[in-house]
Amino acid sequence: MCDILRRMTATNTERIFNFSAGPCTLPLEVLQQVSDELPNYQGAGASLIEMSHRSKQVVSVFEQATQGVRDVLGVPDDMHILFLGGGATFQFGMIPMNLLAPGSDGGKSADYIHSGAWSKKAIADANAVGKANVIYDGKDSNYTTLPDAASIKTSDDAVYLHVCSNETIGGVQFDTYPDVPCPIVADMSSEIMSRPIDFSKFGLIYAGAQKNIGPAGVALVLIKKDLVDQCPGNLINYLNYANHVKGESMLNTPPVFQVYMIKLVMDWLKAKGGIDWAQQQAVNRSEILYNAIERSGGFYKCPVDAKYRSKMNVVFTTPSEDLDAGFVKEAEALGMSGLKGHRSVGGCRASIYNAMPIEGAEALASFMDDFAAKNG
Numbered sequence: 001m002c003d004i005l006r007r008m009t010a011t012n013t014e015r016i017f018n019f020s021a022g023p024c025t026l027p028l029e030v031l032q033q034v035s036d037e038l039p040n041y042q043g044a045g046a047s048l049i050e051m052s053h054r055s056k057q058v059v060s061v062f063e064q065a066t067q068g069v070r071d072v073l074g075v076p077d078d079m080h081i082l083f084l085g086g087g088a089t090f091q092f093g094m095i096p097m098n099l100l101a102p103g104s105d106g107g108k109s110a111d112y113i114h115s116g117a118w119s120k121k122a123i124a125d126a127n128a129v130g131k132a133n134v135i136y137d138g139k140d141s142n143y144t145t146l147p148d149a150a151s152i153k154t155s156d157d158a159v160y161l162h163v164c165s166n167e168t169i170g171g172v173q174f175d176t177y178p179d180v181p182c183p184i185v186a187d188m189s190s191e192i193m194s195r196p197i198d199f200s201k202f203g204l205i206y207a208g209a210q211k212n213i214g215p216a217g218v219a220l221v222l223i224k225k226d227l228v229d230q231c232p233g234n235l236i237n238y239l240n241y242a243n244h245v246k247g248e249s250m251l252n253t254p255p256v257f258q259v260y261m262i263k264l265v266m267d268w269l270k271a272k273g274g275i276d277w278a279q280q281q282a283v284n285r286s287e288i289l290y291n292a293i294e295r296s297g298g299f300y301k302c303p304v305d306a307k308y309r310s311k312m313n314v315v316f317t318t319p320s321e322d323l324d325a326g327f328v329k330e331a332e333a334l335g336m337s338g339l340k341g342h343r344s345v346g347g348c349r350a351s352i353y354n355a356m357p358i359e360g361a362e363a364l365a366s367f368m369d370d371f372a373a374k375n376g
């Protein structure tokens, strides 16, 4: 067992280093607070998830979660903040239904960048609703690189440009975003809260919560007010952003537990130092792992173009599939779990979100060195 894991055992936290892509590791302080206050929330004699969502406690948690997101990310006043059930997948369809469908803006088209598995799903849903132009497809590189921001030109009639800012499976991440005449719509599921956002470029940002902000099942949606005004009136109730804005994310019985945890994660992030802290941590953690790949003399290979390597999901292979499997198994035995690559691509993947301590990346890098020395 490596030193760092021994120390973890000695402190009796009994926590593994969880490198899963999502659901994933969450801050221990937050989990402990939930555990302490869940049965009897602030002396109410009941937990939050047993109370009416119209109670003053739950309404206050929603207000604080919203304010927490606004403060941490610096979300401007011209953007609404919503917490919506259905995760990020639901947004793949809800976005074109509101912004692209006939009636929203004359049935125009939207531009999409196909950068990997998640953008592919978003494109499929957009095409089920209207016309999605794929203006870049990374197929020739097997989705290991991205277009240079300056080279991205949108179609004349595009109502928005959709990007997946960080492809969780392929491990590619945009470094900057293009200047285009239409608003950018971004799936930031696997990177939100890990670096600052220039909101002037975006009309809508969405993220499934289960990586950097809380438990699965809810999506954080940030949407510019002028886009909400364009949502077609003929959509069914739950599908219309305007109704969720009016209902302040409580159009129906909302996912209270998820939003409560998001509030706690925002408090935790603020106490740590906010987005600047998160960004520096992400740089440090990812450098530790990419350096381990580089110094292995070719034992580990990362297929991703160096310019677009993700700071959240580090993908790599060993010299063979058998060694990939051995790597994952041995790491698991040492208390480092979730390192198997996605079933569609194989290999290995280390997901290193905000709650992953630097010590986790160091422990993994040290194991990578040992494994390469033993099997190289």
Ligand SMILES: Cc1ncc(COP(=O)(O)O)c(C=O)c1O
Pocket: 022, 086, 087, 088, 089, 090, 118, 164, 166, 167, 168, 169, 187, 188, 189, 190, 208, 209, 216, 217, 218
């Ligand atoms: C980039 C990205 N987009 C969308 C999703 C889908 O999220 P959900 O499971 O919340 O629908 C995921 C899943 O983890 C993801 O990584």
